[in-house]
Amino acid sequence: MAKIYVIHENDDWTRHLVNRLEELNLPYETWHLDEGIVNLTEAPPEGVFYNRMSASSHTRDHRYAPELTGAVLDWLEFHGRKVLNGSNALRLELSKVKQYTALEKHGIKTPKTIAAVGKQQIVEAAKALNIVPFITKHNRAGKGLGVQLFYSIAALEEHLAKPDYEEPVDGIVLIQEYIESPESYITRVEFIGGEYFYSVQVDTSEGFELCPADVCQIGDLFCPVGEEPKEQRAKFEIVKNNETKLLENYANFLKDSGIDVAGIEFIRNAKGEVFTYDVNTNTNYNPDAEAKEEKYAMLQLAKFLGQELEKVTAQKVN
Numbered sequence: 001m002a003k004i005y006v007i008h009e010n011d012d013w014t015r016h017l018v019n020r021l022e023e024l025n026l027p028y029e030t031w032h033l034d035e036g037i038v039n040l041t042e043a044p045p046e047g048v049f050y051n052r053m054s055a056s057s058h059t060r061d062h063r064y065a066p067e068l069t070g071a072v073l074d075w076l077e078f079h080g081r082k083v084l085n086g087s088n089a090l091r092l093e094l095s096k097v098k099q100y101t102a103l104e105k106h107g108i109k110t111p112k113t114i115a116a117v118g119k120q121q122i123v124e125a126a127k128a129l130n131i132v133p134f135i136t137k138h139n140r141a142g143k144g145l146g147v148q149l150f151y152s153i154a155a156l157e158e159h160l161a162k163p164d165y166e167e168p169v170d171g172i173v174l175i176q177e178y179i180e181s182p183e184s185y186i187t188r189v190e191f192i193g194g195e196y197f198y199s200v201q202v203d204t205s206e207g208f209e210l211c212p213a214d215v216c217q218i219g220d221l222f223c224p225v226g227e228e229p230k231e232q233r234a235k236f237e238i239v240k241n242n243e244t245k246l247l248e249n250y251a252n253f254l255k256d257s258g259i260d261v262a263g264i265e266f267i268r269n270a271k272g273e274v275f276t277y278d279v280n281t282n283t284n285y286n287p288d289a290e291a292k293e294e295k296y297a298m299l300q301l302a303k304f305l306g307q308e309l310e311k312v313t314a315q316k317v318n
Helices: 015-023 065-078 087-093 096-105 119-129 153-161 244-257 287-293 297-317
Strands: 003-008 028-032 047-051 082-084 113-116 134-138 148-150 173-177 185-192 195-203 236-239 261-268 274-280
Touching (some): 003 015, 015 297, 047 065, 065 082, 065 087, 082 297, 087 274, 096 274, 185 244
Antiparallel strands (some): 113 173, 134 173, 185 195
């Protein structure tokens, strides 16, 4: 019997979806790909395959989970299986350079960024950027990996010389202009099945939490936004989004990139300019914000997966 297969490496980030699949009585199986086998001599099972592999998997001792997932996705796609967030979506998840170039291709503005490998080249990249302050971040990121704010080249050199300096897993460091939000918030836009579902405003006055799930409150203080609080408010709040053109561009970008489910984050500077700086194809949702508005993205996602399974099943019958 065909079923829904959820490809992932983190049970904490998957259990909410599993609960919704069970609530809808949908057949499913989870594939935890921290390690495994890809048997190219056999055909994969029938069903719908949803990829939730994370760029930060190596921080949970799952160093080669993305590479294994890439092999699995290639195998599935070769056999014509229905794959959601397929191999190209995985490539974008694992590279902010790929994200930014793909976003710019669709007229979506990103912060000025230079990529570098090697400590001396990181310094040279910061000099070439010639913008102060600036931030660094890892190309293969998630969880705010490598994100630091600098007000001078000297401060960057001092940071790179520290014995506890953390090398990026793929070797690539991004040097990026610092975008400051005058109102200390960013906006995360959620798409499910390529369709806009809602926008959530994230209060960054105490540091920016990149992951909205209740299991990853990391409190990163070095983010591309302002840090001075103006008033007490909910950290995550579902809000109206009137950026019609931006949402249209996001939808086109996702379709062209083969991304079915994603959270896209943007920030507005003091001039009102919008900069998009992150695409998360392993997106999570904040339960408090959803309960307040009675909008449940994991439920919507489970329904979408169920609809895709019905399509696959109908095609096999016909």
